[in-house]
Amino acid sequence: MRNKSVVSEGQQIQLAIELINLGARLQVLETETSLSRERLLKLYKEVKGESPSKGMLPFSADWFLSWQQNVHSALFVGIYKYLLAHTGLRGIHALVKAYRLYLEHVQASSLEPILTLTRAWTLLRFLDVLLHTVKCKRCGGDFIAHRLELNHEYVCGLCRPPSRAGKSARRAPDAVQAAACAG
Amino acid sequence: MNTPDMLGEIKELNLAYLVLAQQMVREDKSEAVYRLGISEELADILGSLTPGQVLKMAATSVLLCRMRFDDRLILGLLTSHDKAGTMPHSHAAILLAGQPAENVA
Numbered sequence: 001m002r003n004k005s006v007v008s009e010g011q012q013i014q015l016a017i018e019l020i021n022l023g024a025r026l027q028v029l030e031t032e033t034s035l036s037r038e039r040l041l042k043l044y045k046e047v048k049g050e051s052p053s054k055g056m057l058p059f060s061a062d063w064f065l066s067w068q069q070n071v072h073s074a075l076f077v078g079i080y081k082y083l084l085a086h087t088g089l090r091g092i093h094a095l096v097k098a099y100r101l102y103l104e105h106v107q108a109s110s111l112e113p114i115l116t117l118t119r120a121w122t123l124l125r126f127l128d129v130l131l132h133t134v135k136c137k138r139c140g141g142d143f144i145a146h147r148l149e150l151n152h153e154y155v156c157g158l159c160r161p162p163s164r165a166g167k168s169a170r171r172a173p174d175a176v177q178a179a180a181c182a183g
Numbered sequence: 184m185n186t187p188d189m190l191g192e193i194k195e196l197n198l199a200y201l202v203l204a205q206q207m208v209r210e211d212k213s214e215a216v217y218r219l220g221i222s223e224e225l226a227d228i229l230g231s232l233t234p235g236q237v238l239k240m241a242a243t244s245v246l247l248c249r250m251r252f253d254d255r256l257i258l259g260l261l262t263s264h265d266k267a268g269t270m271p272h273s274h275a276a277i278l279l280a281g282q283p284a285e286n287v288a
Contacts, residue, residue, distance in 0.1 A: 071273055078280030079217060083250040087213040087223055087282045097213055109272045139256055141277045 009035075016043055017088070018096060022117040026052040030090045032121075057118060061130040064123055064144050067157045072115040073123055074143045074156070076102045077133060080124065095124060190244055197241035200248045204229050205237070220251050220279070222286040251279065 007068035012033045019029055020043065029040045044052045065071045080098035083089050089097055099120050106113045115123075123131070123144070133142040143156045184192075207215035208230035215225050218264040232240070240247065252258045257278050 071270060071277070074277050075273055075280070078277045082217055082280045082284075083213055088218050101214065101217055104274070105276055109270070111270070111273070139274070139278060140281070141274070141278075142281050158270065158277075162279050 007092070013043065015092065015096075016040060017047055019092075019117065019140065020044055020047045022096065022099060024121070025057055025118045027057050028118055028121050039073055057122060059122070063119070063128050063148065064126070064131060067162055069114060070144055070157050072106070072111075072113075073120075074133075075105065076120050077123065077144065078142055081133075095121060102160070158169075193244065193246055194242050197243065197247045198237070201229070201232070201237045201241055206231065206253060216284065219278075220282070220284055225287050228287065251282070254278065254282075263278045 008073045012035050016029050016033045016035055017045045019032065026040060026044065029035070029044070031038060033040070034050070035043070060151075061067055077097060079101045080094060083098055087094075099117055102115065102120070103113055119146075127133070130145075130147060131144050132147045134151040134154045135141070136143055136154060136159055138155050138159040141156060141158075143154070145151050145154060204215070204219055208226045211216075212223065212226055212230070216223055219226070221229075225252060241249050252261065252275075260275040260278075263271045
């Protein structure tokens with residue numbers, strides 16, 4: 001689809017810049033904007049000062065199912081669905097807003113933003129195809145699970161954390177503290 | 184605390200809440216809808232209140248904002264100390280996102 005209107009092209013460039021700044025890969029930009037690949041490449045280099053990384057996007061649906069990733073994914077999808085239900089935002093605009101709110105939560109709770117924008121975008125494409133949201137039987141929150149698995153007795157990773165959960169997270173502040181003491 | 188003092192505090196809190204909510208709605212309505220946990224319709228009403236209306240609304244004897252977590256689980260998560268890696272705040276955020284928004288009838 002080629003844009004004739006200057007205004008709508010301006011909007012597309014604006015959107016592309018926003019996505020690039022949030023860390024989107026080129027494939028995301030190609031799908032979500034109507035700009036040509038050449039223009040996107042040029043824009044990417046101008047905004048980031050480097051060429052976009054090449055190669056395929058991460059395509060594993062299992063990534064979203066391991067413990068920590070699942071929590072982050074569930075949070076992002078929760079915000080996204082909330083925005084769909086209660087605001088006029090749709091599509092990529094809802095994704096960008098939800099992702100910004102997710103980043104904000106992660107920063108406020110001093111967690112690592114392990115869900116990148118490209119992963120978040122992939123997750124939404126997987127939803128209702130490979131993955132879906134299931135209600136945890138204990139807390140009632142919506143979490144991400146395989147569509148083909150039997151999930152009627154689903155208990156989320158936060159209500160029943162695996163025994164190794166948080167071990168690496170606990171080490172990180174200690175390391176920071178140690179570094180601070182040494183400095 | 185005596186009653187006139189308490190009424191003064193309530194009025195002040197109401198005013199602070201309304202002014203903040205208005206500011207949030209005017210800056211970015213969809214973000215405000217998520218953060219305040221209200222419907223878009225309610226956000227529109229809040230955003231369109233005049234300063235006079237805000238002052239009048241704030242000057243009541245009851246609080247205008249209310250606990251969003253009438254759920255024992257969410258309350259427990261938000262007040263709990265971080266047990267290694269259980270991420271209580273993220274858990275609470277996931278549950279809050281799943282709750283219905285405050286609406287106008």
